[in-house]
Amino acid sequence: MHVAIGLLLIVGRHSIMLGHRPIGSAPLSSSGDNFAATFPVDDRRHGRSIIEVAAVVDRALIERLACFPEDLRTIDRRRFEEVIAELFAGFGYEVELTQRTRDGGKGIIAVKRREVDLRFLIECKRPDPGNPVGVAAVRELLGVKVDDQATKAILATTTYFSPDAQRLSERHRWELELRDFERIRLWITQYLGGQSYPP
Numbered sequence: 001m002h003v004a005i006g007l008l009l010i011v012g013r014h015s016i017m018l019g020h021r022p023i024g025s026a027p028l029s030s031s032g033d034n035f036a037a038t039f040p041v042d043d044r045r046h047g048r049s050i051i052e053v054a055a056v057v058d059r060a061l062i063e064r065l066a067c068f069p070e071d072l073r074t075i076d077r078r079r080f081e082e083v084i085a086e087l088f089a090g091f092g093y094e095v096e097l098t099q100r101t102r103d104g105g106k107g108i109i110a111v112k113r114r115e116v117d118l119r120f121l122i123e124c125k126r127p128d129p130g131n132p133v134g135v136a137a138v139r140e141l142l143g144v145k146v147d148d149q150a151t152k153a154i155l156a157t158t159t160y161f162s163p164d165a166q167r168l169s170e171r172h173r174w175e176l177e178l179r180d181f182e183r184i185r186l187w188i189t190q191y192l193g194g195q196s197y198p199p
Contacts, residue, residue, distance in 0.1 A: 072158045093111060125158075
């Protein structure tokens with residue numbers, strides 16, 4: 001899990017984050033060792049939210065999403081992948097976030113070392129709000145999972161899945177898991193509660 005240090009200064013109704021930098025391994029997303037940004041503390045109607053300006057996806061950002069889950073629906077697509085990667089890092093996985101290219105249907109590779117290792121392929125979809133993820137994305141990820149010989153494939157979205165996608169997933173329930181908006185919120189709760197996944 002990535003840990004960061006910095007100074008958070010409250011000025012009126014705004015916070016200023018100064019000198020924010022990661023400790024140890026490189027952060028999931030970083031714009032450099034020093035970072036300064038402002039975001040509203042209690043009035044989110046003006047300007048950008050913390051999710052848009054934060055340099056590092058860490059526990060503080062996940063806590064913010066727990067308070068304002070609707071931000072998931074419009075979060076930057078790459079930032080959504082980084083959030084899911086941080087959740088799995090918190091669950092105790094070694095996480096690899098693949099580059100922003102056509103990577104064969106997997107955005108995140110998560111591995112948990114134990115007597116029998118778990119290797120999950122995670123694809124993240126952040127469609128426009130209200131648009132479901134269809135069956136084609138499920139078929140593609142299933143094919144990648146078989147080719148990669150992974151333990152399981154997970155398709156996570158900030159919206160929901162079409163009926164055909166859900167039916168196909170049900171037929172492959174031991175190989176594939178679908179995570180919609182509400183079930184991602186459950187991951188956030190588990191992460192903040194120090195729980196593991198799977199339990």
